[in-house]
Amino acid sequence: MLSNQTIQKLLQEIKRISGYDCSVWNEKAECMAATNIKAKPQAHAVTALIENYEKTGSQEETGDESLFLVESNEHLYILAMAGTDDKAVMAGRFGISHLESLASVNRSKMDKNRFIQSLILDNLLLVDIYNQAKRLKIPVVQRRVVFLVEPQNAEDTLVLETLKGMFAIGIKDFATSIEEKHIILVKALEPTEGYDQIQHMADVIVDTLGMEAMVGVRISYGTIVEELKDVSRSYKEADMAMEVGRVFYSQRRVLSYKVLGIGRLIHQLPASLCEMFLDEVFEGNAMDNFEEEELTAVYTFFENNLNISETARKLYVHRNTLVYRLEKIQKKTGLDVRVFEDAMTFKIALMVEKHMRAMKEKNS
Template sequence: MLPNQTIQKLIQEIKRISGFDCSIWNEKAECLAMTNVKARPRQADVEELIQQYNSQGKEESTGEESLFLLENAEHFYVLAVAGTDDKAVMAGRFGLSHLESLASMNRNKMDKNRFIQSLLLDNLLLVDIYNQAKRLKIPVLQRRVVFLVEPKNADDNLVLETLKGLFSIGIKDFATSVEERHIILVKALEPTEDYEDIQHMADVIVDTLGMEAMVGVRVSYGTIVEELKDVSRSYKEADMAMEVGRIFYSQRRVLSYRVLGIGRLIHQLPASLCEMFLDEVFEGNAMESFEEEELAAVYTFFENNLNISETARKLYVHRNTLVYRLEKIQKKTGLDVRVFEDAMTFKIALMVEKHMRAMKEKES
């Protein structure tokens, strides 16, 4: 079904050119848009034309007004023109031709959207990918990358419209959604564009949506693929980058699958190994006994490269107070985080614990 805005614009254009009021109706004989409420035809006349089309194939009728029917895919449209003379009939036929073009373009757009969604979800055979891409005139051999945009409490349509303004959506690039709260952008790349350019694109998406649409977003992206059939791989990589970032790098607004650090490894560990490691490091559930100020101290300590003086300055505490808090952690775990090896073990354990918590939340 065509958007109401498109239908309203069409009938206003018909009236501007021909001077005749008109309206458009759907297959249920419901009026979708009109130029003048007083000039709309009787609903019964529209219903009668639809019945005659179904039984006799009749596409036009003239009574108190001129009616023209268009069947497009699973939808019917009836264009009603407030007039019965030759000029009104000509205006109606020209209007119907324009309506048919718009409906065909919209159907082609919807076909592309469904194709891209199926492609991303790996729901197509290889032969179907090539056949449908040829029919929809989508290049098969084209460098592409997939971006995943996650808005915070925002309407997906607002994000989509902003992306359309940034990129040539529907021509070379495609934006769609296959799950709630995620917009997927399949971006075509020039031969010279590399990951530095892709990072810049992601930054532009975050900044533009933040400033123009007032929407806070996180953006992730996969690796560059050379063929259309591999787009789903880039999407899965972007999806994994978003999930890893949500667990381990909550402060980052842009996440690259190629730069996930140790978070990538931990994310792929099975639950049994994670539990075994946590039991080894935090024997007796020491993680649950940590106080907030102790965790704040150790996180800041890691951020400042195990520098006692700089960490104390950032926390606005005395050096001895910081040492006391770190020693409390040592008593609970047996790990002295002032020593590099113990610090590394403790940091990995904290990340594994976050991963376990995320898995439990996902299961519940």
């Protein structure tokens, strides 16, 4: 079904050219848009045309006004012209033809949107992918990458419309939404574009949505694929990158599947191994006994490459105070985080604990 805004623009153009007020109605005899509310025909006249069309197939009727009907994509549209002379009839016929073309274009867009959604969700057989892509004139061999955009406290439609304005959606690139709070952008790439350019695109999307739409977003992307059939793989990679980033890299605005570090490995570990590792490192649930200042100290210590002096300066505490807090962690875990090997074990344990907590929240 065409949007009321699209129909209103068409009606304004018809009035500008012909000089006649006009309106468009749907199959329920409800007015969708009009140039002048006082010039609308009676609903019963529209209903009569619909009934006559179903009986005889007649698509035009002239009474107090001129009515024209077209059926497109299982929807009926009725154009009413506030006039009955030859000029009004000619304008109505041109108008209904234009309305039919708009509906056809809209149907093509909807077909492409459904195809891309099915492709992303891996719901198509290989033969269906090739057949539908040919029918919809979508290139099969084309370098592409999938971006996953996650808005923070915003309507999906706002982000989706902004993305459509940024890219040639429906020509080479496709944007759609298949789940709550996730917008998917399938971006076509030039032969010379690689991951540096993709990272730049992601940064631009984040900045543009922040400035123009006033929406904060996080964005992830998968690897480059060469054929249409592999788009679902790039989507799954982007989805995994978003999930890993949500748990381990909450401060990052852009997440790449190729650059997930140790978070990727931990994310794929089974729960039984994670629990066994945590029992080994944090024997007696020591993780629950850490004070906030201890965790802050050790996180900052890691960020500053195990440098005591620099960490103390960043925390605005005396060096001895920092050493005391790190020694408290050692007493609780048996790990001296000032030693590289113990520091690595402790950091991995913290990440595993985050992963376990996220799994419990997801399953609850």
